[in-house]
Amino acid sequence: MIEFRYDTQLLIEGEDLDEDLISDYFTSHFKGDCLLAVGDEELVKIHFHTNEPWRVLEYCAALGEIYDIVIEDMDRQARGLKG
Numbered sequence: 001m002i003e004f005r006y007d008t009q010l011l012i013e014g015e016d017l018d019e020d021l022i023s024d025y026f027t028s029h030f031k032g033d034c035l036l037a038v039g040d041e042e043l044v045k046i047h048f049h050t051n052e053p054w055r056v057l058e059y060c061a062a063l064g065e066i067y068d069i070v071i072e073d074m075d076r077q078a079r080g081l082k083g
Contacts (some may be wrong), residue, residue, distance in 0.1 A: 004032045004049035006083075007072040008056050012044045015062020019044050022063070030055060049074070 012022075022044060023037040032050035039045055044063075050055055054073045060066050077083035 002078060003036075005051050005073060005075045006053045007034075007047070007049055007055050007070075007074050008053040009045075009047050009071075010060060010066050010069040012039075012046065012060050012064045012066055013042065014044065017041050017044045017063060022046070025059065026056075029059070072079070 003013065018041075019037045019039055023035060026032070026035050026048060030048070030050055030052070032048050033047045034045035034047065037044055046060060047071070051054065052058060057066065057069065071082040074083060
C-alpha cells in the first residue's frame with residue numbers, strides 16, 4: 001500500500017522565489033514525502049508525493065504562475081494501470 005498516492009510535479013515561475021522557504025512551508029503544512037524544491041528566484045521545480053495534490057497546486061499558484069503540471073496516481077501505476 002502506498003502511503004502518499006499522488007506524485008505531484010510542477011514548475012513555479014515568479015519573482016523572489018525562495019526554494020528553502022517553499023520547502024519549509026511544505027514540511028510544516030502538507031502531509032507527504034519525497035519533497036524536491038529546487039531552482040532560483042524566478043523558477044522553482046516541485047516534486048512531492050501527497051494525498052492532497054490540490055492543496056499543493058493552490059499554494060504554488062499563490063507564489064507565481066504554475067505550469068508543466070503532472071499529477072500521477074502511483075497506486076494505479078503499482079497495479080499496472082495507467083497513472
